[in-house]
Amino acid sequence: MTAILELDGLTRAFGGLKAVDNVTTRVDHGELFGLIGPNGAGKTTLFNLISGFTPPSSGEVRFKGEKITGLSAHQIAHKGMSRTFQNLRVFPNMTVFDNISVGALGMLGVGPFSSLFGRSSHAKEISERSWEMLEKVGLADHADDLAANLSYGKRKYLEIARALAMKPDLLILDEPAAGMNDSETTELARFITGLNKEGLTIMLVEHDMGLVMGICERLVVLASGRKIADDVPAVVRQDPGVLAAYLGGDEE
Amino acid sequence: MSKSRLIKTGLVLAAFAVVPAVLVGFDKGYYYQIATLAAIFMLLAASLHLVTGVAGLLQLGHAAFYGVGAYVAAILGADHGVGFTVGLPLAGLSAAAIAFLVALPTMRLMSIYFAVATLAIGQMLYLVFLNWVDLTNGPNGVMLFSGINLFGIEIESDLGIYYVVAAVVAVSILVLNRLSHSYYGNALRSLREDDQCASAMGINVTVMKIQAFVISSFFAGIAGALWAYTTGYISPNDFHFSQSILILTMVVVGGxxxxxxxxxxxxxxxxxxxxxxxxxxIRNIIVGLVMFGSILFLPKGLFGEVSALNFARRLLGANWSNDEGQKGIGWK
Known part of the structure; x- marks a missing residue:
């Protein structure tokens, strides 16, 4: 197995607080990888460091063997990394189809001149790819609805479809199960596992252990910005440090 | 004939046959002036639409770029004998070039700060029109007697001038129509909705915002040149801040x-x-009340974005259809 994503001593300090403290780990090709930790553990910060939204204070991120620290978010997206957001960020005043098209057009590229001479642009490919993703997440009947009018659960799938329309090599999902009930979470778990079986490398960031423990092959646990465990779920589940971090017991 | 072709033909006929017929019927210079003015402001509103309505950047200095186009056309025509066919594109390009220069430092500003920056740019350009007397003749304005000369043919009749203006405005609006009703438009709309999210989709947000700003200013410059060639006299007050607000009001009231x-x-x-x-x-009060009422009762505009996009997709035929016969989604 070769690594698709490697983090090397990644640190981010906000003032005196180290939100992410010297995290080193790797994600392999084809893996379904989980990153968990209690609230405030630094998961989202770590995620933002990987996807280029926040620059690290020190350390390095390598994607497909290439250093990507210092690149901007859109450049990292073009390398083949796609992400969703914790607090559900669809484009509310655009239709479901148009939302997904943004994922496709960002990668394929659109310019003012190519749009003027329609035939030479990527329009057909963008349309077809958007439609494919729309069907994949089962939103075809809602193609024409404004994203703002979708139910919460459907908007989650819309966000994933938009990320998939980028045809990424690595998909990072930030708390996809937040706000979902048990049956919705089970459905989502099946969907994510299905994507992974198709060969997509997925990194799942969650604070709820349930989903992650069930479907991930390997987990990293963060607490107070530091990596406290990095192993298969069965081992992580028994780790006294992890239990302490989650249950609020004394560490050491 | 398909519905979309019917509507398009209808619009072209309205602009190039019905309106001219009415103008000829009344045969008063005053009506020609109104028709020309309306066409120019339609272009100004359509160009501001791209940057403010679609890309979501509140531009408060649009009239200044309109002014740049007008001054470039008028000064080139009056002092250097440059005619309509060369002066018109040069006016657009000059406005676009100035927009590009000011866009570089301002595009990273967020929402309201960007709006204030454009306000400042608009004021600055206005003061240049007013005070750089050697170039712009200051408050006295610039006279341009050359009129419109199309490849050696002097267009002198009111009707001829109307046709030239209508043709330039129609082509410009066609371009803006294609830009807003395409995946390029979707990319711009994503900036308006959530630019951080758009960057995660691989969109270079800064570059796209600069493009929208420059294209919008180009067409404002074209409108300015049309104004200069048709009125024959321009002065700084034509491009005052209040004009920017008038154009912005057209965009907001319309949708x-x-x-x-x-x-x-x-x-x-x-x-x-x-x-x-x-x-x-008292008409000024009535106009104010109409504006006030339209915003109060139709906050999305007289013809809101959702219906407008549906109109473009379904009735103007800009949609993509998949093999399963799903109609009216995506763009061609």
Whole structure:
């Protein structure tokens, strides 16, 4: 197995607080990888460091063997990394189809001149790819609805479809199960596992252990910005440090 | 004939046959002036629509780029003998070039700060028109007697001038129509909705914002040149801040993000004050009330974005259809 994503001593300090403290780990090709930790553990910060939204204070991120620290978010997206957001960020005043098209057009590229001479642009490919993703997440009947009018659960799938329309090599999902009930979470778990079986490398960031423990092959646990465990779920589940971090017991 | 072709033909006939026929019927210079003015403001509103309605950047200095186009056309024509065919594109390009220069440092500013920056740029350019007397003749303005010369043919009749203006405006609006009703438009709309999220989709947010700003200013410059060639006299007050606000009002009243909406908004706000001329100064209050009421009762505009996009997709035929016969989604 070769690594698709490697983090090397990644640190981010906000003032005196180290939100992410010297995290080193790797994600392999084809893996379904989980990153968990209690609230405030630094998961989202770590995620933002990987996807280029926040620059690290020190350390390095390598994607497909290439250093990507210092690149901007859109450049990292073009390398083949796609992400969703914790607090559900669809484009509310655009239709479901148009939302997904943004994922496709960002990668394929659109310019003012190519749009003027329609035939030479990527329009057909963008349309077809958007439609494919729309069907994949089962939103075809809602193609024409404004994203703002979708139910919460459907908007989650819309966000994933938009990320998939980028045809990424690595998909990072930030708390996809937040706000979902048990049956919705089970459905989502099946969907994510299905994507992974198709060969997509997925990194799942969650604070709820349930989903992650069930479907991930390997987990990293963060607490107070530091990596406290990095192993298969069965081992992580028994780790006294992890239990302490989650249950609020004394560490050491 | 398909429905979309019917509508398009109807629009072209309205601009190039019905309106001219009415103008000839009344045969008064005054009506020609109103028709020309309405066409120019439709172009100004359509160009502001791209940057403010679609890309979501609140531009408060649009009239200044309109002014740059007008001054470039007038000064080149009056002092250097440059005619319409060369002066018109040069006016657009000059406005675009100045927009590009000011866009570089301002595009990283967020929402309201960006709006204030454009306000400052607009004021700055206005003061240049007013005070750089050697170049712009200051408050006295610039006279341009050359009129419109199309490849050696002097266009002198009011009707001929109307046709030239209508043709330039129609082509420009066609371009803006294609830009807003395409995946390029979707990319711009994503900036308006959530630019951080758009960058995660691989969109270079800064570059796209600069493009929208420059294209919008280019067409404002074209509108300015049309104004200079048709009126023969321009002065700084034509490009005052209040004009920027007038254009912005057309965009908001018509519908933010809606191209057909802003065209209706422009027509309304040019024609209504003229239609009410007989009632005296109270017309200004009536126009104000119409604007106020339209925002109060139709906050999405006279022709909101959702219906406008549906109109473009279904009735103008800009949609993509998949093999399963799903109609009216995506763009061609």
């Amino acid at each position: 933010l993000g809606s191209l057909p909406g802003v065209l209706i908004g422009a027509l309304l706000l040019i024609l209504l004050p003229e239609a009410l001329r007989s009632v005296g100064d």
